[in-house]
């Protein structure tokens with residue numbers, strides 16, 4: 001009997017890749033409901049410019065970053081890497097739109113000692129607050145309340161809240177501090193303040209030696225901040241798809257949807273939308289948690305409800321090309337603090353990150369996320385969505401002309417929200433699967449990190465455990 005992978009997005013492809021790398025003779029079936037592989041990652045070539053629909057850059061650092069670089073090398077893509085180095089404006093200049101104007105965020109030590117708008121005092125004073133504020137014992141809390149307690153309201157409003165918009169299009173007031181600040185949270189719990197924890201880590205903590213590879217060493221030596229691939233990030237998922245397709249033991253079922261899963265022990269039966277039933281020894285679910293929840297609701301209502309606790313938000317991504325210079329100050333782009341109460345989350349200056357030969361200005365407007373229902377609806381037409389994006393480009397960047405090309409992408413339920421209690425919920429899901437001997441492995445962005453690097457590494461680790 002074979003193993004079955006549900007979903008042919010980045011996680012499903014990674015699962016197939018790592019399973020087949022471990023055992024090239026293993027029988028696998030991959031079920032994908034649409035007619036293409038790759039999921040949200042989609043790069044559209046317009047003239048000599050790439051319009052990215054979702055993620056566009058990857059970070060080279062840390063264990064997840066190094067793992068992706070190893071994969072890129074294994075796939076023969078090392079010569080397609082397109083880095084942005086730490087000294088480039090796209091890496092150095094990050095802006096927010098606050099109180100009606102674009103302002104650059106501090107980018108060096110010196111900046112900490114001067115007062116920069118929208119902050120009412122130099123940032124160093126916020127860091128001193130952390131050192132003198134008493135510890136509060138907690139199991140979990142929101143990123144917003146944590147940073148407000150330790151550094152003050154302005155840091156929570158103007159640094160952390162926009163950052164959370166950029167990472168998960170979510171509200172820092174809801175997102176768990178364990179999502180991206182686990183270390184800082186633990187520093188407070190263990191050492192009383194983040195500053196003291198950092199000092200301790202710097203002086204005494206043994207660093208886990210990272211397993212570097214040739215490409216990650218190149219990234220370190222050349223000081224990459226982030227990178228993309230020639231042809232866009234879809235080059236990665238396309239090459240992964242081509243690689244796994246070479247295996248004769250892999251059956252790809254495109255345009256095929258799973259309707260129900262019934263787990264026996266030791267096998268699982270999958271009902272497909274054409275009414276056929278397949279039996280498999282193990283199910284690897286890389287589909288979003290809410291979809292898996294639906295497939296098992298009759299046989300495992302408790303697991304179904306735990307999976308359903310993980311909520312998703314929709315993001316509208318609008319790529320625009322201009323034949324005039326609309327970007328007045330080079331940089332990564334800007335994020336909008338939710339406090340500003342406007343319907344856009346941020347704007348990416350794509351042509352600053354990756355200049356094109358024709359010098360066209362390309363930007364991407366991100367809208368919706370946690371506030372999607374407040375400002376938009378899934379029934380809105382492309383023209384209506386485009387009108388909102390151009391109206392707010394005018395307000396924030398004073399763009400007067402119309403774009404010469406654009407693409408409107410409405411990504412329904414695309415980013416999971418790791419709300420307070422997320423880790424505990426995932427542990428309950430894992431415990432339920434283990435206790436009930438369910439032949440199921442969960443992977444994908446619903447559980448162990450939403451970034452491309454996190455998804456690839458966590459999927460690798462999860463499928464490694466399958467016998």
Ligand SMILES: C=Cc1c2[nH]c(c1C)Cc1[nH]c(c(CCC(=O)O)c1C)Cc1[nH]c(c(C)c1CCC(=O)O)Cc1[nH]c(c(C)c1C=C)C2
Pocket residue numbers: 053054055056057058059165166167168169226315317332333334335345346347348366367411414450451452453
């Ligand atoms: C569909 C929109 C997405 C938004 N966030 C993500 C997607 C796919 C996922 C994501 N974005 C970033 C991270 C952090 C870790 C990482 O893997 O890089 C994650 C998980 C950071 C990020 N956000 C934006 C960019 C260009 C980057 C990477 C580059 C960098 O930090 O230098 C822009 C951005 N993404 C979203 C919004 C609203 C936004 C605004 C400008 C949502």
